[in-house]
Amino acid sequence: KQEVTQIPAALSVPEGENLVLNCSFTDSAIYNLQWFRQDPGKGLTSLLLIQSSQREQTSGRLNASLDKSSGRSTLYIAASQPGDSATYLCAVQEGGSEKLVFGKGTKLTVNP
Amino acid sequence: NAGVTQTPKFRILKIGQSMTLQCTQDMNHNYMYWYRQDPGMGLKLIYYSVGAGITDKGEVPNGYNVSRSTTEDFPLRLELAAPSQTSVYFCASSRTSGGAGEQFFGPGTRLTVL
Numbered sequence: 001k002q003e004v005t006q007i008p009a010a011l012s013v014p015e016g017e018n019l020v021l022n023c024s025f026t027d028s029a030i031y032n033l034q035w036f037r038q039d040p041g042k043g044l045t046s047l048l049l050i051q052s053s054q055r056e057q058t059s060g061r062l063n064a065s066l067d068k069s070s071g072r073s074t075l076y077i078a079a080s081q082p083g084d085s086a087t088y089l090c091a092v093q094e095g096g097s098e099k100l101v102f103g104k105g106t107k108l109t110v111n112p
Numbered sequence: 113n114a115g116v117t118q119t120p121k122f123r124i125l126k127i128g129q130s131m132t133l134q135c136t137q138d139m140n141h142n143y144m145y146w147y148r149q150d151p152g153m154g155l156k157l158i159y160y161s162v163g164a165g166i167t168d169k170g171e172v173p174n175g176y177n178v179s180r181s182t183t184e185d186f187p188l189r190l191e192l193a194a195p196s197q198t199s200v201y202f203c204a205s206s207r208t209s210g211g212a213g214e215q216f217f218g219p220g221t222r223l224t225v226l
Contacts, residue, residue, distance in 0.1 A: 004154065032213075034214065034215065036217075041220075042219060042220070043116075043202055043217040043218050043219040043220050044155075044202065044204075044217040045217070046214050046215065046216065046217075049214045089154065089155075091154075091155075093213070098143070098145070098157075098160045098162070098168070098170075099157050099160075099170060099171065100145075100147075100155070100157065100215065101154075102154030102155045102156075103154050104152060104153055104154045105154065
């Protein structure tokens with residue numbers, strides 16, 4: 001059974017710091033991995049999608065990497081801002097399945 | 113485009129009542145999904161649909177039903193509500209699947225069953 005783990009569960013950093021959020025998964029037979037942002041009381045916003053054949057994706061200050069063989073992904077946020085404060089969720093789409101398996105998320109707080 | 117819309121935003125039900133959560137997308141996506149999110153937990157798939165007239169169970173389907181009569185709409189029906197169904201429900205859609213399917217989410221419906 002696929003399990004997705006995100007470490008740490010919560011992270012507090014000063015504004016301007018570069019940071020890394022971690023995601024690990026137990027079964028490497030995935031179609032893709034997706035990073036989402038969730039603001040309190042809101043839905044999920046897709047940040048980056050990495051297909052299984054890709055190693056990384058970049059969007060602005062965000063960079064996500066994927067190492068299928070080790071079952072790991074990282075989300076790198078450069079020059080963090082208070083507006084980056086949110087919960088970041090990682091999800092993998094299992095091969096041959098429509099199901100996304102989610103981690104519990106990392107709650108990020110960027111202090112001014 | 114409005115994207116994925118859900119109604120209602122909030123609802124309180126009594127045990128044993130029924131209700132339908134509405135979901136509509138205007139992106140002409142074939143794939144639609146219903147998830148629930150319990151406090152401090154990741155999302156879990158309830159049901160999904162790969163096109164009009166086709167639905168299938170996800171990880172936690174018990175106590176729920178769905179239908180997909182049009183491409184745009186994917187309502188979720190709760191029969192005989194139970195306290196265990198207290199959760200936030202998210203609807204999502206994607207253009208395709210099999211690796212290329214970025215999922216777009218609605219704002220959620222917060223349901224409390226008392």
